[in-house]
Amino acid sequence: MDFSKIFLVLKREYLTRAKSKSFILSTALTPIVLIAFFGFLAWIMTSDSESEKTVGIYDQTGVLVENLISLDSLRYSDVSYLPLDTVKAMVLRQDLDSYLLLEERHIETNENAELIYKESGGLAFNGSVRSDVREVIQEERLTRANVSDEVKQLFARRPGLDSRKLTEEGEAEDDKAGFMSGVGFVLGLLIFIGLFGYGAVLMRSVIEEKTNRIVEVITSSLKPIELLIGKVAGVCLLGFTQFTVWAVMYIGFSMAAVPVAGVLMQDQIAQATEGQDLEQVAAEAGFDPSSLEVLSIDPMIFVYFFLFFVLGFFMYASIFAAVGSAVDSEQDTQQFMPILMIPLIGAYVLNTRIMVEPDSTLAVVASMFPLTSPINMITRIATTDVPVWQIGASLALLVASFFGVMWVSAKIYRVGILMYGKKASFGDFAKWIKQS
Amino acid sequence: MTIIHVENIRKSFGKNKAVDDVSFDVEKGRIFGLLGPNGAGKTTTIRMINNILGPDQGSITINGQIASPLTQKMIGYMPEERGLYKKMKVGEQLLYLTQLKGMKTKAAKEAIHYWLDRFDASDWTKKEVGELSKGMSQKIQFIATIAHDPDIYIFDEPFSGLDPINSDMLKDIIIELKNNGKTILFSTHRMEQVEQMCDDICLFNKGKAVLQGKLREVKASFGKNTINLEFDGDGSFLDKLEGVRLNNRSTNFAEIRVLNGQSMQDILKLAMEHAEIHKFERIEPSLNEIFISTVGEDNLKAQQLEEAQ
Numbered sequence: 001m002d003f004s005k006i007f008l009v010l011k012r013e014y015l016t017r018a019k020s021k022s023f024i025l026s027t028a029l030t031p032i033v034l035i036a037f038f039g040f041l042a043w044i045m046t047s048d049s050e051s052e053k054t055v056g057i058y059d060q061t062g063v064l065v066e067n068l069i070s071l072d073s074l075r076y077s078d079v080s081y082l083p084l085d086t087v088k089a090m091v092l093r094q095d096l097d098s099y100l101l102l103e104e105r106h107i108e109t110n111e112n113a114e115l116i117y118k119e120s121g122g123l124a125f126n127g128s129v130r131s132d133v134r135e136v137i138q139e140e141r142l143t144r145a146n147v148s149d150e151v152k153q154l155f156a157r158r159p160g161l162d163s164r165k166l167t168e169e170g171e172a173e174d175d176k177a178g179f180m181s182g183v184g185f186v187l188g189l190l191i192f193i194g195l196f197g198y199g200a201v202l203m204r205s206v207i208e209e210k211t212n213r214i215v216e217v218i219t220s221s222l223k224p225i226e227l228l229i230g231k232v233a234g235v236c237l238l239g240f241t242q243f244t245v246w247a248v249m250y251i252g253f254s255m256a257a258v259p260v261a262g263v264l265m266q267d268q269i270a271q272a273t274e275g276q277d278l279e280q281v282a283a284e285a286g287f288d289p290s291s292l293e294v295l296s297i298d299p300m301i302f303v304y305f306f307l308f309f310v311l312g313f314f315m316y317a318s319i320f321a322a323v324g325s326a327v328d329s330e331q332d333t334q335q336f337m338p339i340l341m342i343p344l345i346g347a348y349v350l351n352t353r354i355m356v357e358p359d360s361t362l363a364v365v366a367s368m369f370p371l372t373s374p375i376n377m378i379t380r381i382a383t384t385d386v387p388v389w390q391i392g393a394s395l396a397l398l399v400a401s402f403f404g405v406m407w408v409s410a411k412i413y414r415v416g417i418l419m420y421g422k423k424a425s426f427g428d429f430a431k432w433i434k435q436s
Numbered sequence: 437m438t439i440i441h442v443e444n445i446r447k448s449f450g451k452n453k454a455v456d457d458v459s460f461d462v463e464k465g466r467i468f469g470l471l472g473p474n475g476a477g478k479t480t481t482i483r484m485i486n487n488i489l490g491p492d493q494g495s496i497t498i499n500g501q502i503a504s505p506l507t508q509k510m511i512g513y514m515p516e517e518r519g520l521y522k523k524m525k526v527g528e529q530l531l532y533l534t535q536l537k538g539m540k541t542k543a544a545k546e547a548i549h550y551w552l553d554r555f556d557a558s559d560w561t562k563k564e565v566g567e568l569s570k571g572m573s574q575k576i577q578f579i580a581t582i583a584h585d586p587d588i589y590i591f592d593e594p595f596s597g598l599d600p601i602n603s604d605m606l607k608d609i610i611i612e613l614k615n616n617g618k619t620i621l622f623s624t625h626r627m628e629q630v631e632q633m634c635d636d637i638c639l640f641n642k643g644k645a646v647l648q649g650k651l652r653e654v655k656a657s658f659g660k661n662t663i664n665l666e667f668d669g670d671g672s673f674l675d676k677l678e679g680v681r682l683n684n685r686s687t688n689f690a691e692i693r694v695l696n697g698q699s700m701q702d703i704l705k706l707a708m709e710h711a712e713i714h715k716f717e718r719i720e721p722s723l724n725e726i727f728i729s730t731v732g733e734d735n736l737k738a739q740q741l742e743e744a745q
Contacts (some may be wrong), residue, residue, distance in 0.1 A: 008532065008535055012532050016521075176692075212519040213517040216513075216517065216520055217515060220487070220511070220515075363722075418489075
């Protein structure tokens with residue numbers, strides 16, 4: 001093994017790609033696109049889509065309508081003084097979007113009130129009206145039962161649940177389980193995307209060398225295995241670079257974003273509650289502004305991330321390279337793709353379970369099995385406290401199978417790169433492995 | 437002095453015996469031609485000399501060393517299927533390929549500079565290969581083959597696909613390299629180039645080396661059994677001849693290979709009866725004729741049919 005040659009190959013593979021416009025663009029734009037996407041999602045989820053619709057209250061009890069109007073004076077209006085037929089006509093003419101008939105029986109029995117509209121109100125609108133009606137009816141019921149104001153307040157106050165984690169030192173830490181399982185899933189997803197994306201980059205690179213016919217010139221200068229290792233390492237370094245840039249962007253962004261987001265959210269909460277007790281509302285929402293600190297991630301997780309990414313990549317990339325070496329064009333790779341797709345997509349699907357049950361037997365097995373461990377173990381490490389022996393065993397298995405896979409792939413690769421015009425099959429793979 | 441020593445090499449791909457017990461020696465400072473129809477095993481042999489493939493049996497030594505990564509540095513190799521990285525700049529690409537052959541950066545840059553200058557290609561350094569014309573990229577390919585100044589140069593079908601200008605240029609380079617004491621091995625199926633350039637030849641057929649030696653000696657061994665005939669008049673009498681093979685026939689010229697001891701005097705007589713003879717000369721057979729008679733006409737026709745399809 002001539003390391004100076006491997007280094008030359010690595011350098012070429014890395015530099016020609018890292019200098020390319022597409023790489024620079026994708027590195028810079030991916031986080032922006034992601035942020036924009038999540039921002040868009042957040043906007044959709046928080047935007048007030050139901051506020052436009054109006055509801056006429058036809059209140060026969062005479063006590064509910066005022067309370068409803070005080071909840072949302074834009075939405076609710078009192079139409080009790082009009083004949084019911086006129087109200088119906090208004091809804092049909094679209095002067096009102098809907099009307100609500102409230103009677104004594106709605107307070108005294110458990111019979112549900114009915115919201116009547118011409119065009120569909122939408123689930124969010126219905127839900128919002130339902131909760132308003134529920135609130136005023138409940139209040140009226142409490143009043144009629146002669147309950148004191150104190151008890152009413154107790155009733156209005158829904159208890160929340162905080163979770164804390166007990167550590168060896170006996171101190172209860174702030175538990176970030178929700179956030180960390182999200183982080184774990186995203187890290188697993190990144191490795192999944194990395195293995196697939198950079199693996200495909202490598203595969204295309206192998207095919208390119210083959211179809212350009214440069215590979216024969218190259219192999220008259222070095223061993224195919226040296227070429228293979230150089231290329232895999234070069235593309236791996238490329239992925240490394242991209243992830244590092246993203247990690248730095250994330251850290252910088254979150255350092256800047258935490259205070260900003262904290263202020264924004266406090267503002268929002270203050271606005272929404274208009275002077276109500278802030279802490280109480282926050283607790284009800286299960287949200288504590290100080291919890292934004294959890295956005296900081298333990299740096300060890302990044303170390304494990306790179307470790308599992310690199311080892312997983314070397315293993316998968318050598319398979320991608322072997323597939324690339326066996327074909328003359330990218331279209332011909334279809335028949336071989338299942339060997340890569342099944343374990344990778346399998347690991348991804350498993351991850352959705354592992355994220356919520358990181359200590360289940362399934363999770364332990366998947367995070368040990370070398371074909372899925374690069375994706376599944378990082379999710380577990382982020383989500384739960386994985387015993388050190390499990391991480392060690394997972395890494396050892398991964399390294400061992402990396403050597404095995406690389407050994408077989410290299411044999412296919414060295415025969416494949418010089419085969420032209422013949423569509424290889426799995427049978428050919430077996431022949432080539434025996435041949436070399 | 438022998439610089440490439442090939443001894444009893446065999447190489448099979450599955451059931452196909454690509455190279456079947458081939459031996460030959462290439463002498464230092466000479467031009468060695470590997471001839472033979474397509475699929476005769478020339479490229480496989482060349483790949484084994486370049487240590488791209490290993491022989492199943494037998495041995496190859498270069499300068500006294502078994503073929504290995506070390507001997508790869510002594511060889512400049514231009515494969516039949518030529519190729520470069522399309523998206524890489526000419527300068528970077530040449531540097532990369534030359535460094536892979538073990539040359540230090542500084543020396544490599546100087547050598548590349550020298551050759552780019554010689555080919556009037558210095559302006560191209562910053563261009564991507566994909567932007568170059570075919571002729572231009574052929575020149576870059578030569579430079580990539582020779583820039584690391586090896587002792588041995590191997591060209592697989594070097595003239596195929598070359599435009600006439602580059603073809604002449606390559607011929608000149610090969611002669612120049614030889615004059616500088618370098619050794620050249622090339623494979624071809626174009627006989628006129630072999631006649632013009634080669635000192636020694638080895639003829640391949642169906643994986644075996646069927647004929648080899650110094651070009652002059654090989655030709656002499658076939659004897660002066662060919663007639664060079666120039667005439668004026670109706671050439672149809674040529675069709676009546678028996679026991680001959682006609683090569684290079686045209687309206688007033690024919691190269692006649694005499695088979696089975698057919699009398700040359702009878703041919704002359706017949707010719708004189710039908711046409712005015714300007715020249716009747718007994719010569720050694722052309723290499724093309726030797727090629728055909730050794731490989732066999734049937735075999736060749738089958739080959740050509742295959743190629744045409």
